[in-house]
Amino acid sequence: MSSWLPPRCFRKPVRPLRLFRTISTTSSRRQSDHVRIVEVGPRDGLQNEKQTIPLNTKIELCERLVGTGLKTVEAGSFVAPKWVPQMDNSNNILEHVLQTPPSASHDVSYQWLLPNQKGLDRFLATCEAFSQSFGAMASYPTPPPSPSPTNDQGPSLNTSTQDPNAMPSSTRGLPSTSPNSSTFSFPPNTSHEISLFCAATESFSHRNTNCSIAESLSRFRPLITTAKSHGLKARAYISVALGCPFEGPDAPSPTTVADIATSLLEMGADEISVADTTGMGTAPRTEALLKALSAAGVRTEDLALHFHDTYGMALVNALVSLNHGVRVFDAAVGGLGGCPFSPGATGNVATEEMVYFMESLGLRTGVDLGEVARIGEWISGELGRDYRVGSRVGKAKLSREKWLEEKGKG
Numbered sequence: 287m288s289s290w291l292p293p294r295c296f297r298k299p300v301r302p303l304r305l306f307r308t309i310s311t312t313s314s315r316r317q318s319d320h321v322r323i324v325e326v327g328p329r330d331g332l333q334n335e336k337q338t339i340p341l342n343t344k345i346e347l348c349e350r351l352v353g354t355g356l357k358t359v360e361a362g363s364f365v366a367p368k369w370v371p372q373m374d375n376s377n378n379i380l381e382h383v384l385q386t387p388p389s390a391s392h393d394v395s396y397q398w399l400l401p402n403q404k405g406l407d408r409f410l411a412t413c414e415a416f417s418q419s420f421g422a423m424a425s426y427p428t429p430p431p432s433p434s435p436t437n438d439q440g441p442s443l444n445t446s447t448q449d450p451n452a453m454p455s456s457t458r459g460l461p462s463t464s465p466n467s468s469t470f471s472f473p474p475n476t477s478h479e480i481s482l483f484c485a486a487t488e489s490f491s492h493r494n495t496n497c498s499i500a501e502s503l504s505r506f507r508p509l510i511t512t513a514k515s516h517g518l519k520a521r522a523y524i525s526v527a528l529g530c531p532f533e534g535p536d537a538p539s540p541t542t543v544a545d546i547a548t549s550l551l552e553m554g555a556d557e558i559s560v561a562d563t564t565g566m567g568t569a570p571r572t573e574a575l576l577k578a579l580s581a582a583g584v585r586t587e588d589l590a591l592h593f594h595d596t597y598g599m600a601l602v603n604a605l606v607s608l609n610h611g612v613r614v615f616d617a618a619v620g621g622l623g624g625c626p627f628s629p630g631a632t633g634n635v636a637t638e639e640m641v642y643f644m645e646s647l648g649l650r651t652g653v654d655l656g657e658v659a660r661i662g663e664w665i666s667g668e669l670g671r672d673y674r675v676g677s678r679v680g681k682a683k684l685s686r687e688k689w690l691e692e693k694g695k696g
């Protein structure tokens with residue numbers, strides 16, 4: 287029987303076997319009972335919807351999600367509107383969260399997906415405009431710049447807190463400021479990060495971004511450098527890491543994904559989100575991929591896993607990842623979503639399922655499951671989706687709450 291089956295969430299993972307890239311460190315990994323859930327519903331969840339979703343609905347979705355305890359929300363994307371029209375008003379969402387920051391008691395980090403310089407320019411222009419107006423207002427202090435590294439120490443450990451609800455600090459590789467740019471001034475308790483995305487197969491790379499893998503990687507280096515010069519963190523997705531809709535379930539090879547991940551880390555990416563875009567990933571293949579990443583020197587602290595539940599394997603693969611030491615998982619409320627360029631791929635694993643699953647293992651997410659379920663039911667209704675299909679956990683949770691309420695009244 288394979289060793290991935292029993293829950294071994296608190297077991298100390300093995301160290302990388304081979305360290306052939308400069309990104310590795312010999313720091314020991316620290317296990318944590320916290321899991322950070324990156325809520326991708328407002329972006330990945332909505333991008334594929336055919337109907338026009340009102341801006342107010344998107345804004346309400348972001349605001350309500352933050353109120354559940356979720357600390358990282360991917361709120362929109364700055365991609366070409368002719369490719370993904372649904373995301374065309376992401377700029378308005380960014381403006382809104384800058385003007386009207388959430389009233390949540392915890393820090394909130396918003397992530398914004400973008401593929402190229404034009405996307406970064408659009409994103410930065412909005413940040414710049416608001417940063418200047420914030421700078422003029424005494425109530426928003428400018429955060430001090432992060433210290434620049436004295437040498438390349440590889441990816442930094444998330445040592446600031448036991449809680450991985452913050453991305454690993456961005457002290458690797460690149461300077462955090464440059465003489466020609468400045469860090470932005472955002473409202474208190476909020477930060478903004480860019481999310482880049484590339485693919486691990488050539489077919490998908492061309493379909494999704496109209497360029498080769500090498501071309502997309504070469505685009506990223508200056509984007510990451512610029513983001514860092516403004517004090518912004520950069521996440522990077524690797525799509526189709528566990529199966530490609532065009533090249534099949536066995537493509538790409540784990541070493542291909544590991545090579546891309548190490549390249550992204552060397553460029554200065556703060557977190558790599560390894561995406562099972564098609565949901566074709568299985569437990570053995572997930573384990574093989576994680577081992578290949580470790581063998582290439584990619585630390586689990588720098589990884590997030592992004593599962594789609596197309597074949598119902600998302601939580602099984604999440605367990606494999608937990609046992610490997612991963613503590614960051616992407617999910618979308620109500621199981622919304624799917625990539626427009628991955629035929630047949632259905633929604634992301636539901637946030638409700640992920641929270642319930644993690645907490646059932648004794649791990650802490652800091653997320654109010656009942657509130658996420660209420661949001662899931664609401665947004666599914668807005669989109670004309672059947673919430674029972676999107677999230678069985680959410681539906682069960684709400685049914686039980688209703689039953690308890692009626693019992694209490696009776």
Ligand SMILES: CC(C)(COP(=O)([O-])OP(=O)([O-])OC[C@H]1O[C@@H](n2cnc3c(N)ncnc32)[C@H](O)[C@@H]1OP(=O)([O-])[O-])[C@@H](O)C(=O)NCCC(=O)NCCSC(=O)C[C@@](C)(O)CC(=O)[O-]
Pocket residue numbers: 330333363364365366367368369370400401402403404405406408483494495496523524525526561562563592624625626627
């Ligand atoms: C990469 C490109 C732009 C190349 O697309 P292209 O057509 O090769 O680009 P181009 O440079 O020739 O530009 C074409 C037009 O788009 C404009 N343009 C160009 N870039 C931008 C921009 N950033 N913002 C606004 N406009 C832009 C550009 O100005 C031009 O306008 P025109 O001259 O025709 O009027 C395109 O392929 C693209 O936008 N792709 C994005 C596709 C996408 O959003 N996919 C879904 C997100 S990824 C995903 O869902 C997977 C993930 C992350 O969730 C993880 C997983 O599960 O796998």
